[in-house]
Amino acid sequence: METLSCPRHFLFACLLAGFFTVGTASPQDGVRLQDVLTGMDRAAAEFTSVAADLDYTKVTVIVDDHSTERGTIHFEKSKKELRVMLAFTEPAEKYVLFSDEKISIYRPKIAEIEQFQLGKNQQLLEQFLLLGFGTSGTDLRKFYNVELKGEPELDGKPTVLLTLKPKQGSVVAKLERIELWLSAENYQPLQQIFYEPSKDYLIARYRNMKHNQKIPARSFEFPVRGKVHTVKH
Secondary structure, eight states, rough: OOOOOHHHHHIIIIEEEEEEEEOOOOOOOTTOOHHHHHHHHHHHHHHEEEEEEEEEEEEGGTTTEEEEEEEEEEEEOOOOOOOEEEEEEEOOOEEEEEEEEEEEEEGGGTEEEEEEOOOOGGGHHHHTTTTOOOOOOOOHHHHHHEEEEEEEEEETTEEEEEEEEOOOOHHHHHHTEEEEEETTTTOOOOEEEEEEETTTTEEEEEEEEESSSHHHHHHOOOOSOOOOEEEOO
């Protein structure tokens, strides 16, 4: 069974998927990067789960194409287990489950489940797709060069905007930088923008977020209908 070879495979290929409204601001004297990272440390220590509506928009710059998927995310993390379900409803029904060190993708329209082993890329999953959810400021600095860009508004809400540049050379070849928009209240992500060297980028936008609440087990189960074919890679 093969393992996924890079974050781009499972992040940009498997999950590509709104538009966002923001205000602009420059860094203010009252906000310091260390304050933000310390706030992330506190939030990470308390983090157990998140449920939210989400939009994934892949922008292909050269042809000015915006491809958007909409749905929900349920994410639960403990010392022993990490489970994530992405349930897309638009433009097509699709479910992506991260559990037991593998990714499973269920497409009801073609009655098929694809499975990929994460292997050593489990850590990459947390660094990229789940960036900021329960991520400590200490860990953020371990993998990225972090810069505070300001306090813009996002959909009328105050945020803290960080720019992250990967330190690992193997990652830099696939990912130029990340913009991480954190809530100014709880230091959890409201938006992530992943920029590729090609200048294409992926926007992950989260709304109606509920933190640290018990998530029903059925939220991490595929709503399988009828006979389904499973393909293992």
